[in-house]
Amino acid sequence: MKPFSYVRPADAKAAIAAAGTEGASFLAGGTTLIDLMRLEVMTPSAVVDLGRLAMTAIERAGDGVRIGAMARNSDVAMHPLVVERYPLLSQALLAGASQQVRNMATVGGNLVQRTRCPYFRDLAVPCNKRAPGSGCSALDGYTRSHAILGTSPSCIATHPSDMCVALAALDAVVHTRHGSRERAIPIGEFHTLPGEHPEVENVLGQGELITHVELPASPFAAHARYVKVRDRAAFAFALAAAAVGLDIADGRIRGARVALGGVATKPWRSAEAEQALVGQPPARATFERAAAAAIVDPKPRRDNAFKVALAQRTIVRALELAWGSP
Amino acid sequence: MSSMTTPIAVGMVAPSFALHGDARRALSSSEARGRPWVLAFVRRWSPGADTEAIRAELRGLGAILFIVSDAGVWSFRPDDDLELSIAPSRQLRREIAALGARCGVGTRDDGVLVVDDAGIVRFAHAPSSELTSSLADALDAAGRELLGLPTRPGITRRDWAVMSLVAGFGLVLFHGCGGRGTEPAAPTTVVAKPGTEIEVVLRINGQDRRLKIDPRTSLLDALREHLALTGTRKGCDHGQCGACTVLRDGHAVNACLTLAVAAEGAEITTIEGLARGDRLHPLQAAFIEHDAFQCGYCTSGQIMSAVALLREGRSKTDDEVRQQMSGNICRCGAYPNIIAAIQAARKEV
Amino acid sequence: MKSPLVGTAIDRVDGKKKVTGAQTYAAEVQVANVAHAVIVGSTIGRGKIKAIDARAAEAAPGVIAVVTHHNAPQFPGVTGQHEGNDRVVQGLQDDIVLYHDQPIAVVVADTLERAQHAATLVTAEYEAASTVADVEADLPAAFVPETPRGPLQTSRGDVAAGLAAATHKIDTTYRTPVETHNPMEPHATTAVWQGADRLTLYDSTQAISNVRRRLSGMLGLAPENVRVINHFCGGGFGSKGAPWSHVLLAAIAAKASGRAVKLACTRPQLQSLVGHRPKTVQKIELGADARGRLTAIRHDVVSETSRYDLFVESCTAVTRMLYACPNLATVQRIVRLDVPTPTFTRAPGESTGTFALESALDELAHAAGIDPLELRRKNHADHDPETGKPWSSKSLLECYRRAAEAIDWSRRPAKPRTVRDGRWLVGLGIATTTRPSRQLPSSARARVLADGRAVVQAGTQEIGTGTYTVMTQIACDALALPLGDVRFELGDTALPEAPPSVGSFTAASTGPAVHNACVALRKKLIDQAIGDPASPLHGLAADAIDAEDGALFAKADRKRRDGYAAIVGRSQQPEISVELHTEAHKDRDNFSVGGFGAVFARVRIDEELGELRLDRLVGAFAAGRILNPKTARSQLIGGMVWGIGQALHEHSVRDARTARMVTRDLADYHVPVHADVPDLEVLLVPEDDPHVNELGVKGLGELSTPGVAAAIANAVYNATGVRIRDLPITPDKLMKQPEPR
Secondary structure (H helix, E strand, O other): OOOOEEEEOOOHHHHHHHOOOOOEEEEOOOOOHHHHHHOOOOOOOEEEEOOOOOOOOEEEEOOEEEEEOOOEHHHHHHOHHHHHHOHHHHHHHHHOOOHHHHHHOEHHHHHOOOOOOOOOOOOOOOEOOOOOOOOEOOOOOOOOOOOOEOOEOOEOOOOOOOHHHHHHHOOOEEEEEEOOEEEEEEHHHHEOOOOOOOOOOEOOOOOOEEEEEEEOOOOOHHHEEEEEEOOOOOOOOOOEEEEEEEEEEOOEEEEEEEEEEOOEOOOEEOHHHHHHHOOOOOOHHHHHHHHHHHOOOOOOOOOOOHHHHHHHHHHHHHHHHHHOOO | OOOOOOOOOOOOEOOOOEEOOOOOOOEEHHHHOOOOEEEEEOOOOOOOOOHHHHHHHHHHHOOEEEEEEOOEEEEEOOOOOOEEEEOOOHHHHHHHHHHHHHHOOOOOOEEEEEEOOOOEEEEEOOOEOOOOOOHHHHHHHHHHHHHOOOOOOOOOHHHHHHHOOOOOHHHHHHHOOOOOOOOOOOOOOEEEOOOOOEEEEEEEOOEEEEEEEOOOOEHHHHHHHHOOOOOOOOOOOOOOOOOOEEEEOOEEEEHHHOEOHHHOOOEEEOHHHOOEOOEOOHHHHHHHHOOOOOOOOOHHHHHHHHHHHHHHOOOOOHHHHHHHOOOOOOOOOOHHHHHHHHHHHHOOO | OOOOOOOOOOOOOOHHHHHHOOOOOHHHOOOOOOEEEEEEEOOOOOEEEEEEEOHHHHHOOOEEEEEEOOOOOOOHHHHOOOOOOOOOOOOOOOOEEOOOOOEEEEEEEOOHHHHHHHHHOOEEEEEEOOOOOOHHHOHHHOEOOOOOOOOOEEEEOOHHHHHHOOOEEEEEEEEEOOEOOOOOOOOEEEEEEOOOOOEEEEEOOOOHHHHHHHHHHHHOOOHHHEEEEOOOOOOOOOOOOOOOHHHHHHHHHHHHHOOOEEEEOOHHHHOOOOOOEOOEEEEEEEEEOOOOOEEEEEEEEEEEEEOOOOOOOOOHHHHHHHEOOOOEEEEEEEEEEOOOOOOOOOOOOHHHHHHHHHHHHHHHHHHHOOOHHHHHHHOEOOEOOOOOOEEOOOOHHHHHHHHHHHHOHHHOOOOOOOEEEOOEEEEEEEEEEEEEOOOOOEEEEEEEEOOOOEEEEOEOOOOOOOHHHHHHHHHHHHHOOOHHHEEEEOOEOOOOEOOOOOOOOHHHHHHHHHHHHHHHHHHHHHHHHHHOOOOOOOOOOHHHEEEEOOEEEEOOEEEEEEEHHHHHHHOOOOEEEEEEEEOOOHHHHHOEOEEEEEEEEEEEEEOOOOEEEEEEEEEEEEOEOOOOHHHHHHHHHHHHHHHHHHHHOOOOOEOOOOOOEOOOOOOOOOOOOHHHOOOOEEEEOOOOOOOOOOOOEOOOOOOOOOOHHHHHHHHHHHHHOOOOOEOOOOHHHHOOOOOOO
16 A cells, blocks of 8 residues: 555544545545555545544435435445335345445445456556556456446446446435535436546546435335346356336336446446336336347447346346346 | 673673583583574563563574573473473572673573574673563563664663663553553544554454554554454455454454554454353354364454354345355355354354 | 274364464464565566666665565575476576566565555566467467376277267367465465574465475575474465465565565465466267267367476376276377466366366267266276276265265256246256375374373374364374373474375375374383383283273273373383384275265256356265264365356456456455355265275365366256356356347
8 A cells, every 4th residue: 555644534524625635535434445555556645534424324305315425335225214215225235245345335435436347456457547548458358347338448347336226226316515515416427437538437526525325205116126147146246237116007117217237337327228118018028128228339348248138138137026027 | 780790792702501400401502503592581480471472572583592590491492382491400500600690690680692693692681680571571672672673662762771671661561652541532633644653542352452553554454463363364455255354343344444543433353352261152162063164264254244143133044144144255165064053153142 | 992083073173273263374473573575576477577676665664675686695496406296486586577477576674564565666677578378379389298297198998999889979178267276365474584594484385394395495405494384274275285486585585684574475466376277178089889888088188387387287087097998098288378387276187177077978978868877877987997906995886876866866857958947947967076095104293291191293284174183083092092182283394294285185194194103102101011010010911901091901900000191200201202104005006096976966047147056066975984074074065165166156367468367356266155055965975995094094175076067067958958168157158148130
């Protein structure tokens, strides 16, 4: 680890002030930051420890739920409000990482989780995300874990989060504070595509603090499912994951949500798939049409071509399970 | 202080010696030929609680140690059983007195000589009346002096020269690094500049442990490298194996991904904090009964995760337990036995 | 007579230490003022270091030394002679780069954090050459090497004729990937110099005496001046069988810095610096007559080695002896790549070779319309077909019978894709497994102390197999002492020399040595008593005396007793001891010796998503006498978990362009986790073997790994009709191919 100054502010205001300087980084659960600092993939000049900030509440907010940025993944996953109203989020969180990591990782931290691309983690090789302009080692390298959607010639790294896929499906809103300015960022606008600047992964400014996430009321609790396909039965990143919700009334799909993980450079919401579902009867044929619609212009590489079919099938499976078919 | 004869000084050739007492074989300095050795006159020493600490010091010095005491003479190698070399006798007492005289150590005095592999005295402590604190602490002081390291926190070089081998040394050592005394409720912003050490108080197994550490130090390295709590293992250092699992406020976490300084104020439990004296935690007993380990390296982490699992109580079926335990890799493949042990201990926890 | 401890499922004697965290590993030995060393690795795969800049690192806070090839002490022994199973290591002796991540510098600092950061400040410029990363990228270069590890090219009978005469034929190619051992305890060495020419190494090793021999040779020290200590080893699986570069570097770093030094490899370094199982490409041809009797076997293997050292993954060893077949030809070739040298990995050769052979048998069974179990029974080798010698014992047919019964094999439909359970396709598969048993010479010392208790010592290792426990059991029985009265010591080159803890031969080698030393000590105690007028047993014949509970007694009059403590006490000595060297049992030359077993798997597969769940894994094994059923079962389930990893997860990937490892940690190199492993079923088939050694022990640390991958792959075929010939079996390979558009 590169030496850094350690700051443990007592409140959000002090935290934002401390993190205002270039190179400063917030420390929440540490499961990404400490991991990458030890590799010196991340080398913050200052670490601003949010451990003393009281931002852990999970509470009702109007018809929805408000989750503090420092709420632990495991606490969120097991919270009655979440289990009851947003089972999709609970399932996604429990599908991620290990119990230890879930006990440490926070909602705010998970929103800014970094990719697991092996080239990003290896200082000895070029990586545009880590060292802008150095090149992408993955493009013609080993690409089994990489993205097929949202890629650019600069970067094909997969967004690794499970939680964010559920948040994307649930229309979460990320609330931040920056100085005296507060803003609410819809989850779909929070993460950015790599384009020519894969080093930029979200719209947060330097020192902008995520305070909480709000989930609007959801009609999908009765028919929601997170399905994750991976190489091991637990503790592995997704080869493909789908978070879906169906609002079914009178034998028709009134509303639908479809989001993908493990196959895209950001949590991937598919309006095309949702469109293909709405108004249709819940049936395998409908689900297959939606799944086909979800994968628009994929850019598979040598080792991840299977993800095109796998992503579609994962959507179909998630929709079937959400619907309640065997 | 008693009177000194010819004091041994640094840079002199060390006195060779051979002590016989009534034993058939002599103990002589030639046993150490070619390697550094330490001669310690410690009148009241006998093997006890400090032997492990002495071993660590001897490894650091790369030396073997001859202890001369009223209870006999020991030759002390860091990795061998400690056995009395020569039992006390009047003859031995006479020999010791003569050797002491050559080293400038009076018959009631304590003193320490460190001799390098060429036989030159590298460190000589002026004898003092009695070494009532730990011999290990004296060796520590010698080691630091030889390596040009600062003396331990709270003791200045001058203090040490005056105080090191006299009564109260231990007290100075353990209380001298105090100063803050307050609990880290931390209402204020704590700042450590890059490259500076920071003082932290960690609550580990029910005890406050005060440390001065690099802010980069993980909780795992704080335990292993600073507190000699090596039961928490380092398997990957990246949160991918679970060998470093400890409880933080009752929940299983990866100590490798936790900055020690960020763990201030939390209640940390390690594998060393589970058993109550000789009474094993039911999970520990179940792990033995079900042979839930082989090489043992992942075992501490497995047990700590299992403690949290049973306390939380959500995972009940074998499959649920397997899912929740999947952050703890066992490369020897003891998994079925680990699950059996957890399920068996469930009834007793 | 008390019932013997050998054969009893006692708890491990080191169990309490291991569940309380009290046992210490190589990086945990307490050393005052120890410095920390960190290895800097190369960032090219082949070439030369043009320039290396250590200035920033040297100037960094806390740095004591930065050692590079410019300032490293030169040791001619590093590049000198080495023995067959040693590995060539790199110790900063020159500017040549042979593989990615090769050590090019070592940074020593006062704290770990400072050493780690300073290591990132060392920069190098290279003259890089092109690299080859995969055997299949350079197959024409494959050659049969000159190495004692053979035979590498064998034949018997006439394979061409055997194939021509065959009714059923199989000709297929199987691939197994690079696998990396990844023991939980990263390789680590704490090096302490005592003066200029004495060195103590606390080293995580499976072979303390190898480390002493090799390091003393490389450093130019007298062997007796190097002491290697390792009381507990956190797993090795072959990767700790020979010392690698880091051990030498720890010694060099300690020398250069004038400090005791602790060097622990990082997990990424373990992917490159301490060996791996090489990739294999295995072509198998089988021929069988109409009734399923094998008429020909041809097995051609290509595996990888480094540019600078030889290693052969001897896949064909199993092929040569597993089935009765008159016509056979095998060849092992290797390809030199720009990679570090591979090495032995749990069941080396057997686990890879068995995957190919047992998959091919399954293909043959299907082609011939014969039940796969029946096919194996038909071709059972009643004696060793390679040597013609009889087996010292073999219980394979019984293993088949018991495992088949346990998994209900008779109800398996022969036709694939027959059994469905909801979205799952279910299938059963079988494979045979075997491991040769060897006995190496070993010494041991047995001592009875003044209190009548015993200390028994041998320079073996505890790598998790239960060595402390089973040796204690053997010693207790031989000395007639209760469990608490014998302390077994190991892991120190100051003790009598014992072989490495590799090849499953510790129980069969050091076990007999401990037994013989203890028996000799007991005899010495008896002689002492007989000759001592003060003994109640004075003047009796030796065979009139027996022992129990730490005392000798007259068989004719059990009240005539002489306790060990009393015998030692009267001897005027602090203890009575015997040190004995035991050679391999003389009977062994007349027999072929090995353990055998049968592995059956039931899998379920969701072919839409490519998900596989291992339902059941049943193994029946026979390996001579079982010293401790509890630890034996643990070793066997552990070996089966390794087989699961080989079948489903393990795959080290190198970048094809650079030969640099891509899978650099445990998130990218998958080993099985709890959720992947069902409750494994182990059946221990009793076997009495009077020929192998005094104890009748064959050893079983690796017996249960070979066969598992093939059993699973064969079950996959039975479930889906898809034959996976390329490990590991991952979802992308199991996904039903999309319908053509």
